[in-house]
Amino acid sequence: GIQVEQSPPDLILQEGANSTLRCNFSDSVNNLQWFHQNPWGQLINLFYIPSGTKQNGRLSATTVATERYSLLYISSSQTTDSGVYFCAVSAGGTSYGKLTFGQGTILTVHP
Amino acid sequence: GAVVSQHPSRVICKSGTSVKIECRSLDFQATTMFWYRQFPKQSLMLMATSNEGSKATYEQGVEKDKFLINHASLTLSTLTVTSAHPEDSSFYICSARTPPGYYGYTFGSGTRLTVV
Numbered sequence: 001g002i003q004v005e006q007s008p009p010d011l012i013l014q015e016g017a018n019s020t021l022r023c024n025f026s027d028s029v030n031n032l033q034w035f036h037q038n039p040w041g042q043l044i045n046l047f048y049i050p051s052g053t054k055q056n057g058r059l060s061a062t063t064v065a066t067e068r069y070s071l072l073y074i075s076s077s078q079t080t081d082s083g084v085y086f087c088a089v090s091a092g093g094t095s096y097g098k099l100t101f102g103q104g105t106i107l108t109v110h111p
Numbered sequence: 112g113a114v115v116s117q118h119p120s121r122v123i124c125k126s127g128t129s130v131k132i133e134c135r136s137l138d139f140q141a142t143t144m145f146w147y148r149q150f151p152k153q154s155l156m157l158m159a160t161s162n163e164g165s166k167a168t169y170e171q172g173v174e175k176d177k178f179l180i181n182h183a184s185l186t187l188s189t190l191t192v193t194s195a196h197p198e199d200s201s202f203y204i205c206s207a208r209t210p211p212g213y214y215g216y217t218f219g220s221g222t223r224l225t226v227v
Contacts, residue, residue: 033215041221048215101154
């Protein structure tokens with residue numbers, strides 16, 4: 001099956017700093033999403049981005065499908081950005097609809 | 112829109128009992144739903160795919176007799192953990208593909224199961 005690797009595994013920032021999270025995947029995908037898991041476990045969908053670039057406030061994401069990676073940018077980080085960030089992908093064929101998650105990046109933002 | 116509601120959010124049960132978790136698509140129909148499991152400080156792993164009106168398909172290594180899935184309507188899928196044991200304690204979360212006009216997959220809020 002498809003493999004998803006995220007880096008870095010842990011990231012500690014001071015409030016106001018910028019950061020870049022990376023997601024590498026091993027095969028072509030038809031779906032790629034970035035999620036933020038809050039302390040209560042809820043998965044918040046940040047971006048649906050199988051290709052291209054999107055921005056939403058302080059967050060933006062870029063996926064280069066041909067090179068099989070995606071980047072999540074967080075600018076001017078806030079303490080509320082703390083949590084786990086997951087990249088999840090799905091491919092076609094027999095894997096259609098099945099999301100494979102990376103191991104996540106644990107982000108801690110200190111005031 | 113494209114909201115998935117999951118209940119209960121937290122449940123504690125005694126070893127040997129069964130627990131049912133519900134997943135509802137509130138404002139759309141979901142012919143297919145997905146059930147994931149997450150152990151502490153780990154990622155989410157797909158357990159099974161729930162198909163409305165037919166049998167669920169389970170991922171390799173998931174005991175279908177332990178985790179019973181029923182998708183009786185276009186808006187409801189249930190996961191029953193039968194004869195629960197402490198090793199079944201985990202965070203269970205359901206998902207559905209979003210309807211036209213939305214993109215990707217949407218997730219329920221999860222159920223934290225503790226078996227004592």
